[in-house]
């Protein structure tokens with residue numbers, strides 16, 4: 001895999017190797033080089049000595065902390081072979097204690113305090129989510145092999161003494177997975193959620209409907225998945241340089257039971273699932289299932305190509321009620337506050353050409369097709385608000401006027417997010433410039449197929465979700481950021497992993513760690529250790545560039 005690295009980086013790496021030893025000799029022993037937590041915690045104070053996990057280590061948790069403690073022991077079991085018992089009690093020698101502690105309210109809903117001494121470990125947090133993140137940090141203090149799914153022999157499971165106080169910078173720390181362009185089996189979705197949890201993400205945005213496939217069972221409209229979940233064949237080569245089609249049917253969908261399982265699995269890992277049901281564009285699979293939802297009435301096929309096409313839902317009252325029926329079922333499956341209604345790349349040509357749509361625009365007193373889209377979004381906004389939920393959509397929902405309760409996901413740069421935040425709306429930053437993980441990771445030969453562009457790790461890491469153009473008050477509307485994984489050119493879970501990692505790890509630090517604590521060189525150094533965790537997890541990651549040489553030690 002090294003051949004993927006440019007010469008300059010490889011040379012730097014060689015130079016650094018010799019130098020690194022020298023540097024280590026000067027490091028005072030109290031600086032604990034073994035602590036490499038991703039994302040970087042707010043405060044890490046190394047202590048003296050190590051705690052060693054043994055077969056007879058006891059895990060202590062009262063009722064409220066039991067679930068997290070059990071989850072922690074389930075992570076430890078495969079690699080260590082220890083079946084650690086969890087019981088109520090007091091922290092004593094050779095124990096790991098989990099405890100809710102209301103006196104730590106200053107750490108917020110997701111913060112924690114982790115203390116490791118040679119005698120015992122304690123994780124305390126005001127809320128369960130904090131305990132969970134404390135457990136994730138503790139997991140990363142042990143040798144990387146602890147992440148393996150098989151028994152690791154002859155490893156001393158020691159953790160250096162440390163005191164960590166930590167809480168996230170943003171409340172929306174997310175990743176979007178497109179399961180429409182290529183269907184992701186449920187088992188991979190669950191694995192992806194575990195990978196998100198390792199990195200303290202709390203939001204999984206599940207892109208469930210698009211031109212190339214409708215992936216969520218809707219009981220009232222069975223053809224959405226009977227027809228809309230399957231395409232005849234798929235584009236070969238890049239859409240810019242197409243090489244015909246593959247002659248292989250592709251498809252799949254999640255039953256409502258599958259969805260419940262995924263949502264519950266995520267909930268146990270403190271991850272909220274945000275479903276996305278695209279409207280009014282990216283609708284061809286739905287129109288293929290029910291041609292009356294389209295504008296032309298034509299029987300379309302589920303789209304086998306990539307890019308954007310002109311097929312769009314007609315904006316009739318019947319279609320709006322259909323979409324609300326779909327959302328009604330969606331709401332029973334996804335308990336989280338947000339529902340994503342898409343809204344991007346809705347080409348209005350068919351609306352412009354249709355006498356019926358033009359009559360509707362006139363009848364509703366709307367100015368143009370943008371206001372027509374805005375009308376649909378407002379109807380969905382009210383529908384969701386009446387049911388206690390919040391609408392989120394791509395930044396095109398600003399065009400034609402933003403619905404009163406809408407949150408904007410800014411993808412065409414951060415400008416849409418700035419406009420929305422200035423207008424008092426919440427925003428999530430997900431610009432193509434920094435977090436589109438379908439873009440190439442380098443311009444070197446040997447990258448796996450991708451949509452194009454160039455988004456190396458360092459650029460992802462440099463992302464600042466709060467634009468300087470916002471005042472402090474406006475900046476409070478930036479809920480956070482997320483990485484987006486569009487899967488046109490990713491045919492397998494392994495390919496998704498390669499595009500996602502390590503860049504998603506960088507995004508975890510962008511969204512968790514205080515801006516002042518972010519440092520790319522330090523990140524790369526910790527990534528050296530984190531790669532060991534990736535390997536233990538059997539992750540198909542792209543090799544991480546080497547850290548540039550550290551500055552020479554200061555004169556003493």
Ligand code: ACM
Pocket residue numbers: 344345394411
């Ligand atoms: C998008 O990338 N079309 C939201």
